[in-house]
Amino acid sequence: MTEIQIEPNSFEMVFFDAEKIVNLASEVAQILGLGNEQIKLRIDETSSMGRSKIESYEPIILAVDGGAFENTQRPRYLGETRTSETIARLLMRIIDRRSPEFANAPEDDVLDLPLRVAWDTYTAGRLNHIGLSTQMKRRQYQFRNRHGFSDAADKAFTYLWESPNKLAWADIERISVDCRATLV
Amino acid sequence: MRKIFPAEELARDSRFVRQSNEDRINDPRGARVGGSTGEKLSKLTPNLPNGPDRARALMHGIFVGEIQALEGAGRTCYDFETNTDVPFAMKLDMARQCWDEARHCEISVALAEHMGTEIGEFAENTLLYQAACNPDPVLRLTGVNRALEGLAIDVFNTMKEFGSIAGDPVLEFCEDWMLADEVTHVKMGSDWLRELTLNDKERLTKALEFQKVVDRLFSFNGFRGEDDENPIQLTRRFRELAGFSDEEIDDIAQMSREAAAEIVH
Numbered sequence: 001m002t003e004i005q006i007e008p009n010s011f012e013m014v015f016f017d018a019e020k021i022v023n024l025a026s027e028v029a030q031i032l033g034l035g036n037e038q039i040k041l042r043i044d045e046t047s048s049m050g051r052s053k054i055e056s057y058e059p060i061i062l063a064v065d066g067g068a069f070e071n072t073q074r075p076r077y078l079g080e081t082r083t084s085e086t087i088a089r090l091l092m093r094i095i096d097r098r099s100p101e102f103a104n105a106p107e108d109d110v111l112d113l114p115l116r117v118a119w120d121t122y123t124a125g126r127l128n129h130i131g132l133s134t135q136m137k138r139r140q141y142q143f144r145n146r147h148g149f150s151d152a153a154d155k156a157f158t159y160l161w162e163s164p165n166k167l168a169w170a171d172i173e174r175i176s177v178d179c180r181a182t183l184v
Numbered sequence: 185m186r187k188i189f190p191a192e193e194l195a196r197d198s199r200f201v202r203q204s205n206e207d208r209i210n211d212p213r214g215a216r217v218g219g220s221t222g223e224k225l226s227k228l229t230p231n232l233p234n235g236p237d238r239a240r241a242l243m244h245g246i247f248v249g250e251i252q253a254l255e256g257a258g259r260t261c262y263d264f265e266t267n268t269d270v271p272f273a274m275k276l277d278m279a280r281q282c283w284d285e286a287r288h289c290e291i292s293v294a295l296a297e298h299m300g301t302e303i304g305e306f307a308e309n310t311l312l313y314q315a316a317c318n319p320d321p322v323l324r325l326t327g328v329n330r331a332l333e334g335l336a337i338d339v340f341n342t343m344k345e346f347g348s349i350a351g352d353p354v355l356e357f358c359e360d361w362m363l364a365d366e367v368t369h370v371k372m373g374s375d376w377l378r379e380l381t382l383n384d385k386e387r388l389t390k391a392l393e394f395q396k397v398v399d400r401l402f403s404f405n406g407f408r409g410e411d412d413e414n415p416i417q418l419t420r421r422f423r424e425l426a427g428f429s430d431e432e433i434d435d436i437a438q439m440s441r442e443a444a445a446e447i448v449h
């Protein structure tokens with residue numbers, strides 16, 4: 001059984017329900033096969049930005065801005081889809097890094113932006129297949145910003161998003177670098 | 185048909201979600217416009233890790249702003265009597281503005297879609313339209329055409345630069361075209377303010393005060409200014425073209441610095 005710890009346990013600035021977040025995180029962890037892990041969630045409720053990061057891989061500690069869990073239609077309230085998606089995206093990166101195919105991936109804090117976005121595209125695409133991620137157009141816009149507004153970039157995006165094969169870090173890196181090489 | 189139409193009753197379909205001013209102001213994390221928050225911010229460019237996402241959220245704010253600008257200009261055509269309240273030529277300008285804003289709505293929907301945003305994805309605040317409910321046409325024009333459309337100049341120029349840096353020709357050109365219209369709208373405000381208050385210094389002072397109140401509402405947290413940390417950059421050149429004096433532009437820049445200082449401590 002996944003054990004989720006949440007910090008803080010209650011909120012003053014936003015109307016989030018800690019138990020609801022724990023349930024969503026637990027559900028996502030089960031779906032992704034991390035059912036036997038301990039996961040700690042650190043939420044900065046003072047921030048309405050949408051930043052999120054993996055603070056520790058072992059044990060798993062995820063740190064997010066309250067904004068990353070927020071309902072964009074109703075500021076200060078929990079957005080369930082957004083919460084699940086944010087957690088799923090971070091957990092997926094952890095799963096990737098645990099596989100030998102990602103052994104060469106640079107550490108998070110030195111990972112350059114285009115590579116991070118390419119990896120996120122691959123991640124969001126896979127989550128989309130299992131119903132945990134939406135907003136394909138939003139991801140495409142992010143990808144275009146880092147890889148160019150071009151047919152080549154759109155083709156690369158589609159490949160990563162649909163990920164017909166299990167990709168390794170070297171594939172993601174090559175796709176991103178090749179795509180940027182076409183930029184003038 | 186009634187005069188001065190209340191903001192609460194503006195027609196929207198079920199995709200739109202309204203956020204009240206009260207909710208916006210009571211957000212202890214700091215009121216925000218287009219994804220900006222009570223935190224120390226930086227100029228909105230694609231180079232920021234969350235730049236594209238912030239631009240995307242701002243685009244939705246622009247889109248609802250265009251709808252409200254259309255509604256406001258439309259009300260100004262209708263709410264005042266021709267000749268007794270306002271000259272016919274002013275109504276003609278407002279009608280022209282309606283035409284522009286309707287086109288901007290269409291462009292903004294297309295741009296939002298281009299950036300991966302859905303209609304109604306973000307809450308709508310009707311502050312802009314509320315400024316267009318002022319019963320004095322001169323105050324309405326300064327609040328809307330000079331303060332808010334002035335802000336639109338800054339926003340569109342920032343977004344145009346964003347598109348240019350990102351290599352996104354769609355965003356760059358669309359913003360450039362809309363920017364040209366907004367300069368005209370602000371100039372209309374400047375011209376009618378001068379014309380209608382020619383022999384009424386008191387009314388002019390009142391109108392400029394109202395403009396300041398509206399400007400201040402949109403300067404919170406240093407949202408707009410000319411320093412590196414201001415997400416939206418104050419655009420001197422286009423404001424000059426639209427009838428702003430250097431002194432007025434300096435005032436707005438200063439107002440923004442003061443607002444930013446209030447939260448940075």
Ligand SMILES: [Fe+2]
Pocket residue numbers: 250253284285288336362366
């Ligand atoms: Fe407009």
Ligand SMILES: [Fe+2]
Pocket residue numbers: 253285333336365366369
């Ligand atoms: Fe306008």
